[in-house]
Amino acid sequence: MNCPICHEPLVHEGKTFRCKNHHSFDQARQGYVNVSRKQKASGDNALMVNARTAFLEAGLYDFMRQAVFEKLQAIQPKTYLDLGCGQGYYTKAFAAAAGQSYGIDLSVPAVAHAAGQDKTSQYIVGSIYDLPFADQSIDVETSIFTPIPAKEAARTLKKDGLLITVTPGERHHIELKEQLYDKVRLNPPTKPVEGFELVDQTEISALQHVDDVMVLLEMTPYFYRTPKEGIEKIKSLKDGLDVTFDFVLSVWRKKHESKN
Ligand SMILES: C[S@@+](CC[C@H](N)C(=O)[O-])C[C@H]1O[C@@H](n2cnc3c(N)ncnc32)[C@H](O)[C@@H]1O
Ligand SMILES: [Zn+2]
Numbered sequence: 001m002n003c004p005i006c007h008e009p010l011v012h013e014g015k016t017f018r019c020k021n022h023h024s025f026d027q028a029r030q031g032y033v034n035v036s037r038k039q040k041a042s043g044d045n046a047l048m049v050n051a052r053t054a055f056l057e058a059g060l061y062d063f064m065r066q067a068v069f070e071k072l073q074a075i076q077p078k079t080y081l082d083l084g085c086g087q088g089y090y091t092k093a094f095a096a097a098a099g100q101s102y103g104i105d106l107s108v109p110a111v112a113h114a115a116g117q118d119k120t121s122q123y124i125v126g127s128i129y130d131l132p133f134a135d136q137s138i139d140v141e142t143s144i145f146t147p148i149p150a151k152e153a154a155r156t157l158k159k160d161g162l163l164i165t166v167t168p169g170e171r172h173h174i175e176l177k178e179q180l181y182d183k184v185r186l187n188p189p190t191k192p193v194e195g196f197e198l199v200d201q202t203e204i205s206a207l208q209h210v211d212d213v214m215v216l217l218e219m220t221p222y223f224y225r226t227p228k229e230g231i232e233k234i235k236s237l238k239d240g241l242d243v244t245f246d247f248v249l250s251v252w253r254k255k256h257e258s259k260n
Contacts, residue, residue, distance in 0.1 A: 001102075001124070004035045004132045032115035032123035035132045036106065043107025049087055051218045053113065056089045058215075060208050064166060064247045065090055067204055068142065071164060071251060072097035077139035083128045083153070084146025088114025088121065094142065095120045104128060131156050140164065154195040157254045163196055169203050169246030173220060176213065176243055180222060180230045189248075196252035205246035213237045 001010045003019035010017040010025070017033050018024040025033050044052070068090070072080070078099040082091040085103030087110045095101035101121040105111050108125055115123040126132055128149040133156045141153050144166045153163050170186040177184045192198070210216050213234050217223050226234075 001132050002134045004037065004126065004130060030112050030115035031119065032111045032125060034125040036126045043105060044110050046109040049107065049110045049113055053087050055215050055219050060245060063206055064204060065093055067249055068164060068166065069093055069097060072140065075140055075162065079138045081138050081141045083141055083143045083149065085114060086110045088118050088123065090144050091121050092118040128152060148193055150194045154254050161254050163193065163252040165250045167248045169205055169248050171205065171244045172246040174244050175241055176216060179233055180226055190250060193252050195255055197255055198250060199253050200251040202249050203246065204249060205244055207242050207244050209240055210243045211240040213241045216243065
């Protein structure tokens with residue numbers, strides 16, 4: 001890891017990460033380090049973190065997690081970074097396929113949760129747009145349902161380094177949307193990532209029964225835009241709902257810099 005202020009390497013001494021210019025960042029009780037320079041915490045709040053943890057632990061996203069794990073296992077990266085790691089649900093599993101693993105997220109409650117349940121990875125509170133890592137120092141980065149920081153990913157990945165992204169497929173959660181809207185729009189296709197070339201792209205999907213549809217709705221971006229009637233309708237689905245989980249799994253390779 002590098003100092004986010006002067007970019008010199010950070011040395012881990014006891015409970016502190018320090019650079020040669022005496023910038024220091026304390027390790028929290030749970031083991032994570034906060035390199036964010038913002039005074040106010042942002043990112044997901046504790047309520048959102050708890051809702052997502054409960055939902056993920058029900059296992060409906062596990063087939064996607066397994067597909068990404070298999071990709072990582074085939075690559076066996078020495079250094080691995082999970083961008084926007086949230087509560088570390090994926091990071092923790094993926095760490096088993098990597099040498100040193102890191103997870104970074106802006107949300108203090110999410111990172112505290114992650115660090116509390118995974119002692120293998122180093123978790124960081126910080127921005128994916130200002131990564132505390134040296135140029136060309138990481139073998140593989142993942143971005144699962146998070147914004148993709150193309151420039152910072154390209155800077156920090158080694159030559160031929162890989163970025164693995166998971167983005168929503170066209171029909172992701174379509175049955176839930178049908179409950180909420182008269183006219184349902186499909187999700188747009190996955191956009192290219194600047195500075196990267198696509199190596200492999202697969203769409204994986206499964207129709208799965210969701211017992212508590214309200215918990216699913218709370219996890220989605222539609223929740224905050226759903227009018228009261230929509231919420232009532234979802235609450236009335238006592239037998240649950242069969243829902244499509246549709247993911248686009250993409251592997252991108254960092255493009256070689258042109259020589260001129
Ligand atoms: C939809 S969640 C996905 C979390 C995790 N990858 C998962 O799938 O469980 C998006 C995450 O991105 C984080 N995030 C958003 N903007 C960020 C930024 N600029 N820097 C770091 N994390 C960010 C949020 O705090 C949140 O944890
Ligand atoms: Zn420094």
